[in-house]
Amino acid sequence: MLEETYLYEEIHAQPRVIETLLQSERETINSLASAIKKRNITFVLIAARGTSDNAARYANYLLGAYNQLPIALATPSLFTIYQAPPRLKNALVLGISQSGMSPDIVAVLEEGKRQGALTAAITNNPESPLAQSAEFVVNLNAGEERSVAATKTYTAELTAIAALSVALDENPRRFSALQSVPQAVQKVLEVQQNIAQIVPRYRYMRACVVIGRGFNYCTAFEMALKIKELTYTVVEPFSSADFLHGPFAMLEEGFPVFTIAPSGALQEEMQHFLKTIGDVHAESIVISDNADLLKLGRMQIPLPVQVPEWLSPIISIVPAQLFALDLAAERDIDPDHPRSLHKITQTH
């Protein structure tokens, strides 16, 4: 039974995990924000892999748009294999890792410390080597994640980043919007019924693409990763802008295109994009809270709740998690133990 899997339980634990995190880490995150302001930080270097790298993609947009911080995504091999790290004196070096165990992510933090940079870790394991190498440690407090596919630690990572952004700009309106997220995530879990109805249609889907842009660029990557890990489908994520630079050529009639399009600044662009792929008769599946956007899809996954666009990635990944879980079940794959995968990957 689906309901008895760790993955199901972990997806449904998300409202509680986010609520706990917002309370327990408030002080740490405020101290980190003060340190960023006090030191002359000109950019943030983020080291992360897999799901955590998608959280880094969220930080790229959020800390850019609301806190004017440019983000560089670390290339760990420069620190490990080539041993030629860049200059980090004016950087915040931020490691994001559920386990805190990846040697290459730890190596980036260690180098930051060696160069005298400000260092911070976002991790579910405050005893991990990553946590030990950082000046500030945000503990996700998500409880053990037993399923190989990360879900609750991903939304917890996004929440930690959102909380840091709010702590940096001290805007009370954004603060209270953030407090409403646990409730919104609870509400969005209701899409499960809708998803259970459409999933059988994709029983034999062998490949698809997932589109998102701006704040939800990360959601496209994370949805693609969940579907890949859990259902063995070939899935590639794209920004709608990049997709039109080349990859658009591969669209055939009936080719599945999942588009994450919550309301916000990108609405018009997404409308145009959905019309363009409708014109070539792709199988367009739209995830949105906006009726006008939803009706441009061949299939719809309506989000039953609306949040400000900058918080929408925490909400809009939930239907994607449920979709991947259901599709795994539809294909008789054990969602807790996809083949060939281990929870901690020891990349150097």
Place this chain on the structure above:
Amino acid sequence: MLEETYLYEEIHAQPRVIETLLQSERETINSLASAIKKRNITFVLIAARGTSDNAARYANYLLGAYNQLPIALATPSLFTIYQAPPRLKNALVLGISQSGMSPDIVAVLEEGKRQGALTAAITNNPESPLAQSAEFVVNLNAGEERSVAATKTYTAELTAIAALSVALDENPRRFSALQSVPQAVQKVLEVQQNIAQIVPRYRYMRACVVIGRGFNYCTAFEMALKIKELTYTVVEPFSSADFLHGPFAMLEEGFPVFTIAPSGALQEEMQHFLKTIGDVHAESIVISDNADLLKLGRMQIPLPVQVPEWLSPIISIVPAQLFALDLAAERDIDPDHPRSLHKITQTH
């Protein structure tokens, strides 16, 4: 006939284009290098899309490893759609675009200028809006690129970045290695015969992945893009490290995995990777100059020339270009005009 296409001609023009560029732009690149040293540049923000974004990925590793410069890849929507750009005062803002016409890339440069950042453009059109918005303009001088799929402008972009890296660290050994690239590219064009022999095997390949890491992370992305654009295959690029974090689960017996593995610091890691995918009986196709790595593949594309690892991306993309061209022909696709694509994409 294949030989009569623009794409064939442009692929074969590369040795000459690179040679011209190294001469004509030497002075401009030296001046840009001096300006970077004179001003207090703490990081480089690069704006690019599609093929040029893959050139930016090369810069990420090269300017990091040899010039200690951290690289942030711009998120153009922050500048256009959200109108909330990050602080760029201490940055070199670099736009890379064949046409110099993408409004969102131009917007990033304009904002850099507005904030008083150092700005530079690498483009094949020195009259373009991008060129006009930059303080320094590196002209690719590649001649008009008529095929929709970029080839000669890509290797020219890589060469411009390599020349900038060399100008920054003034190492005569690296300078002379760079001068030998046109000859090396000429030599590597000989792989065409080998590729023509193996391409029919992939006539019905519907999906594949391309793996590269470190300096050749960009090559994986660019090879994936060429195959997508020209042959309508579903192709996803990965670093070997990221691939083991999740996507590895999707590998089935016979699933094609192209691995770009020239000799260098990553040799050992690539050996391990190739053994791992060999163990699950994937269809492993290896592009390498190293006999030990080649023999780990089910199929081999041997590079007939060796260059230092930091220059290998300019060489190792050539067989990928030829593979995509040949596979397009094998599938009766006009390589100069893939369906649905235009040379300039007007993304905002």
